[in-house]
Amino acid sequence: MNILEIQNLNVTFDTEDGQLRALRDVSFNVPEHRIVGIVGESGCGKSTLINSILGLLADNGQVEKGKILFEGQNLTELNSSQLRELRGVRISTVFQDPMGALNPVISVGTQMLHIQYRSSLSKSEKLDNAAEMLRRVRIPDRESALTRYPHEFSGGMKQRIAIAMAMMMEPALLIADEPTTALDATLEVATIELLQDLQQQIGCSVLFISHHLGVIAELCDDVVVMYAGEVVERGTTRQIFYRPMHPYTERLLQCDPAGQSERTRHLPTIPGEIPDLRLRTPGCIFAARCHCREDICDSTPPEVEIEGQSARCHRLVA
Amino acid sequence: MLNYSVKRLGLAVIIVSVVMLLLFTMIYLIPGDPAAVALGPRATDAMREALRVKMGLDQPIWIQFWNFFINAWQGDLGNEVLSDRPVTDVVLEQLPFTLALIAGGMIWSIALGIPLGCWTAIQPGGIVDRIIGILSVGVIAVPSFVIAIYALLIFAVSLRWLPAIGAGDSGDIIDQIIHLILPSLAVGLGWVGYLARLVRASMLEVLEASHIRTARAFGLPERLITYRYALTIAILPTVTLLGVGIGQMLSSAVFAEIVFARPGVGKLVYDAILTRNYPLVSGAVLVTTVLFIAINLIADLVVGVLDPRVRSRL
Numbered sequence: 001m002n003i004l005e006i007q008n009l010n011v012t013f014d015t016e017d018g019q020l021r022a023l024r025d026v027s028f029n030v031p032e033h034r035i036v037g038i039v040g041e042s043g044c045g046k047s048t049l050i051n052s053i054l055g056l057l058a059d060n061g062q063v064e065k066g067k068i069l070f071e072g073q074n075l076t077e078l079n080s081s082q083l084r085e086l087r088g089v090r091i092s093t094v095f096q097d098p099m100g101a102l103n104p105v106i107s108v109g110t111q112m113l114h115i116q117y118r119s120s121l122s123k124s125e126k127l128d129n130a131a132e133m134l135r136r137v138r139i140p141d142r143e144s145a146l147t148r149y150p151h152e153f154s155g156g157m158k159q160r161i162a163i164a165m166a167m168m169m170e171p172a173l174l175i176a177d178e179p180t181t182a183l184d185a186t187l188e189v190a191t192i193e194l195l196q197d198l199q200q201q202i203g204c205s206v207l208f209i210s211h212h213l214g215v216i217a218e219l220c221d222d223v224v225v226m227y228a229g230e231v232v233e234r235g236t237t238r239q240i241f242y243r244p245m246h247p248y249t250e251r252l253l254q255c256d257p258a259g260q261s262e263r264t265r266h267l268p269t270i271p272g273e274i275p276d277l278r279l280r281t282p283g284c285i286f287a288a289r290c291h292c293r294e295d296i297c298d299s300t301p302p303e304v305e306i307e308g309q310s311a312r313c314h315r316l317v318a
Numbered sequence: 319m320l321n322y323s324v325k326r327l328g329l330a331v332i333i334v335s336v337v338m339l340l341l342f343t344m345i346y347l348i349p350g351d352p353a354a355v356a357l358g359p360r361a362t363d364a365m366r367e368a369l370r371v372k373m374g375l376d377q378p379i380w381i382q383f384w385n386f387f388i389n390a391w392q393g394d395l396g397n398e399v400l401s402d403r404p405v406t407d408v409v410l411e412q413l414p415f416t417l418a419l420i421a422g423g424m425i426w427s428i429a430l431g432i433p434l435g436c437w438t439a440i441q442p443g444g445i446v447d448r449i450i451g452i453l454s455v456g457v458i459a460v461p462s463f464v465i466a467i468y469a470l471l472i473f474a475v476s477l478r479w480l481p482a483i484g485a486g487d488s489g490d491i492i493d494q495i496i497h498l499i500l501p502s503l504a505v506g507l508g509w510v511g512y513l514a515r516l517v518r519a520s521m522l523e524v525l526e527a528s529h530i531r532t533a534r535a536f537g538l539p540e541r542l543i544t545y546r547y548a549l550t551i552a553i554l555p556t557v558t559l560l561g562v563g564i565g566q567m568l569s570s571a572v573f574a575e576i577v578f579a580r581p582g583v584g585k586l587v588y589d590a591i592l593t594r595n596y597p598l599v600s601g602a603v604l605v606t607t608v609l610f611i612a613i614n615l616i617a618d619l620v621v622g623v624l625d626p627r628v629r630s631r632l
Contacts, residue, residue, distance in 0.1 A: 054534075054535055056531070056534055056535065083537075084537040084539070085537065086537070087534070087535055087536060087537030088535065088536035088537035088538070089537065092535070092536070093532070093535040093536075095528060095531065095532055095535070097528050100527060100528040100529055101528055101529055101531075101532045102529055102532065103529045103532075103533065103547050103551075104529070104551065104625075104626070104627055105550050105551055105624070105625055105626060105627075106546065106547065106550075107626075114533075114536075114538055114542065114546075115536045115538070117538065117539070117542070149626040149627070149630075151626070151627050151630065152630065162532070165536065166536075
């Protein structure tokens with residue numbers, strides 16, 4: 001069963017220079033108890049995707065068509081207060097920047113109390129909950145931690161507190177938006193392990209967004225590769241990493257610094273840059289930068305599926 | 319926090335001392351013999367010389383300053399020229415009226431400025447935002463004495479809703495508050511505009527912060543986010559600005575006290591300048607300076623109380 005099903009999601013923004021299509025026909029599923037990774041370079045639409053799911057798109061953005069089915073309920077049809085009822089309870093989020101993600105002038109304990117504002121528990125029970133969550137994310141000296149303020153904790157601890165807050169209401173879906181990007185390598189491993197532990201204890205699904213291929217390979221069951229607002233390829237982690245079908249995925253994997261066999265001064269890159277989404281042509285979105293581009297790439301590429309792995313590329317038809 | 323308070327208090331003492339030095343120098347540089355001014359044109363040379371000795375003016379300048387300095391710290395600012403009463407007594411008598419006026423001005427500016435700033439920040443670019451924006455800049459631009467005169471003409475003279483002059487009967491708090499409404503509005507209205515603009519700008523900035531996004535992602539009610547998560551941060555620059563703004567309010571108070579014929583330190587200084595009563599001028603300026611420094615000290619401590627990041631750095 002799928003916790004989250006995204007079907008043909010199209011999101012547009014009204015800008016001064018006309019309409020910008022930030023997401024085009026995005027479809028993928030997050031099955032129960034699984035960790036799905038979304039990988040892609042900056043500007044590929046990861047943040048827009050998260051904001052669409054959370055119902056927190058900026059005022060000039062709208063879901064043009066498509067569905068976001070969460071536990072069978074289409075989120076695009078809910079009003080803002082219905083969405084608010086889901087956020088923090090059924091769908092929770094950990095953001096990238098642990099330094100700025102917590103309110104600087106409200107104590108950790110009070111912020112954790114606020115998150116439980118819907119619950120009918122007494123204040124001391126809520127505080128017990130908060131302390132228990134801090135224990136689960138291994139924050140030492142929990143009672144005093146509750147009375148302290150975010151700036152009194154290190155970056156890694158702040159991110160663990162943010163995770164504790166996100167997990168406190170035992171959500172069905174956790175969205176993790178590059179939760180380890182701002183942390184150093186050792187903290188990154190510890191945070192990933194912590195997320196894995198908690199995911200198993202709580203039994204939630206995770207939508208894990210990162211541009212760190214190593215972390216994705218380590219943590220995720222399935223991977224969705226996004227490029228310029230489109231899903232170019234998706235499949236299990238094994239499929240994506242061992243048998244990429246889309247040229248973009250191939251090039252992306254080649255660019256992973258961890259995959260370099262010898263020392264080099266020049267890391268491989270993909271030539272060219274992300275296309276201007278306001279000037280979108282009907283052909284393949286990656287055509288301009290693709291190393292196996294042909295004439296047919298100017299027409300819309302088909303979605304080809306092989307054993308659950310699918311990609312949008314003309315090359316796969318031949 | 320205690321450490322910080324002590325440090326700030328020490329700094330305040332130094333600032334007051336420097337102000338005393340400046341004041342002393344200014345009085346010293348004013349042309350004319352203070353003894354001659356005090357005694358008037360018909361005094362004899364012997365009388366002037368006797369007074370000069372009595373006032374310590376025959377001493378070397380650094381002894382004169384030292385005496386002034388020591389006496390000032392002990393609360394003795396000399397006697398004023400006209401009635402020979404201690405300057406400290408005369409100033410302290412008038413101080414409550416000015417304090418009430420400034421407190422009233424602050425109440426106006428906080429009670430109107432902060433909600434207006436908050437309100438315009440929630441719907442930026444809307445019609446309400448634009449109207450309040452124009453009005454804010456308008457009241458900032460109009461000098462307080464103009465506001466005072468128009469307030470007097472409209473509400474006191476034409477409409478007769480509020481009294482025009484005086485501070486009200488002593489002992490009758492209600493009457494005094496009614497007499498305070500128009501002058502304090504004149505002092506505070508410009509600050510309503512300042513605060514509305516400042517709170518709007520800092521609210522807009524805070525509402526963009528990532529912790530606000532986190533709070534929304536946790537589904538917190540919008541009211542809680544606006545007032546608890548955003549406003550408590552957006553208000554911090556306001557507190558500092560108000561501390562500094564007290565200086566400007568003190569100068570507006572001079573005009574308001576003259577226009578509304580209210581007693582107060584401003585009126586006192588104005589009258590003292592007209593009668594060349596220099597000890598009174600310098601005494602009143604010194605008291606005002608101490609007041610200004612004390613209020614800024616309080617403002618900084620309030621920021622420390624409101625902002626845990628500042629508090630832990632203290």
